[in-house]
Structure formats: C-alpha cells, structure tokens
Amino acid sequence: MALVAPQMNSVNAVILDRMQSQIPLIPTLAGHLISGGGKRMRPMLTLASAALLDYAGTRHHKLAAAVEFIHTATLLHDDVVDGSGLRRGKQAANIVFGNAATVLVGDFLFSRSFELMVEDGSLKVLKILSGASAVIAEGEVDQLTAQRQIETSEERYLDIINAKTAALFAAACRISAVVAESGEAHERALDDYGRNLGIAFQLVDDAIDYDSDEGTMGKGRGDDFREGKMTLPVILAYARGNDEERAFWRDAIAGHRVSDSDLSHATDLIRRHQALDTTRERARHFAARAIDAVAGFPASQARAAMIEAAEFAVARTY
Known part of the structure; x- marks a missing residue:
C-alpha cells in the first residue's frame, strides 16, 4: 500500500470520475x-x-481503475446471485437498493471498464482484460452448477477459483508488462504471479468463512455453508469423515441443515479433520509459487512489496 499510494490516488480519481452518471442512483449504489x-x-x-x-x-x-470496475461489477452480481446480506462490513447493495438496480449498476461498471480499456488503445490489453472477464463469468456459472453438489472434487474446486478469482489477479498483473513493453517472458512471469496469488487468496477466503466472525470478515459468517458452496474445507472434511459425518454433510449441502447449530457442527467437523489447516497449507503452496514467479526480477522495493503481498494473502484473517 505504501509503495503504490501516490499512484493509487490517481487511480481512485479515475474510479470516482467514471462511476458518475446523470442517473443519480448509479453513483449512489456504486459508491x-x-x-x-x-x-x-x-x-x-x-x-x-x-x-x-x-x-x-x-x-x-x-x-x-478498469480492473477495479470489473471486480466491483462481479461483487454486485455475486451478492444478488448469493442473496448476500453483508459486504465489507455493511449491508450488501442488493439489500439496500434491490436486486434489479444492483445487477444493472454492475452492468454499468462493466461497461465503464471496457470504455477505459478502449481509451488505452492496446488491442493486447483489451484481449487480456476482456478474456479475463469472460473467464470470471464462466467460473461463476461453474460454481453455481457445483453448488449443493456434495461430490464436487478438489480438482473442480481449483478450476472454479482459478476462473472466478485468479484470472483477474493474473490479468491485473500482466497488463502492466504490456504497457511497459517489457516482453512475453515478463508477461508470463507476472501472469503466473497473479494467478498463484489469486488462488492462494481465495483458498484463505474460503477458510475464513469457517474460521472468523462477521465483524472481522465483513460478511456473514457461514454464508458459504448456508449457500451449499463446495469449498475446500468442506470437500476435505467430507472426504475424511465417517459415515455419520458424511450423512450430515449431504443433508447440509443439500440445504436441509442450515441453522446456527448446524453451522457450529460443520465447523467442529472441519476442525476435527484439520481441513482448515490443510486449506491454508495449500494456500501457502500457491503463495510460494507466486513468490517464485517474481524471483527472477531484480531486487527492488516493488519486488519486496509483491512478495509481502503474497505472504499477507495467506496470513490474513479478514
């Protein structure tokens, strides 16, 4: 944050300017x-x-700014799909403004992101970011079809988070190598860094859903559980459980066990089988791969900050 703070002010100015509209609801909801x-x-x-x-x-x-608009648009759409109640510690936009307005403002932000890409003038940048946007949507649909499917494999889960989260991390890093005209090798290295960081980031997010509270997370605790999402902690606990525990998981993921006591039992099972430890261990593996991806660049404040970002991604509790 300290490294990029001055430039982040410029980015925030673009975000603030481009989220404006003659329709007052748009900047109100986006803001x-x-x-x-x-x-x-x-x-x-x-x-x-x-x-x-x-x-x-x-x-x-x-x-x-375009990257942030893509991310924000997906969050707005996600909250409608998931019926979320909290986002970043306050009521989700869909609760405050309704589903229809939230979806449409998400569409507006997607459109703004493409305006910014076109203004840049690079077809390669446009290809990278538009491709990532399509992959994110595919990942969200794949997650939707895997929802409440107890037999979802770890491999499919990783495919889903690679698409819905890591693709934008990878694109966000790669486009800088394009504008800097630093060559294909640097593009690939930064893509690898972002992709592995994104996977690590999402793995920790999924662990936090069973390992934190609403105030720390900024979203409803147990949302993934109640929505029947097959995240890695559940996949591992189910695989390692006995017949009675598996019967509970089948009922829970099907949507028949969603009370607070059921969530507590689910969390107990996840801890009993060290599923959170394993999830965070997997996250550390991908974070290490991200760090390796930038190891070939000369030592600098930027490289140190990017290594620290990878370390933060797996150490955080929010």
Missing part, C-alpha cells in the same frame, strides 16, 4: 460498495507490477 473499505488488491497489483518493471508512464492508472 456504496466502492467506498466500502475494500482492499483494492487488484488495482494495487497493476501498479506494483508496473513499478517492478520501472514503467514511468501513466497508462496503467486507467487500466487499474
């Missing part, structure tokens, strides 16, 4: 989420990747 205290991890990665390459221009400011 409800955008000003809600998110980590801004993805646009910060765009800025840090540019710093890693000693890029001295400003093209990446608008592109970092």
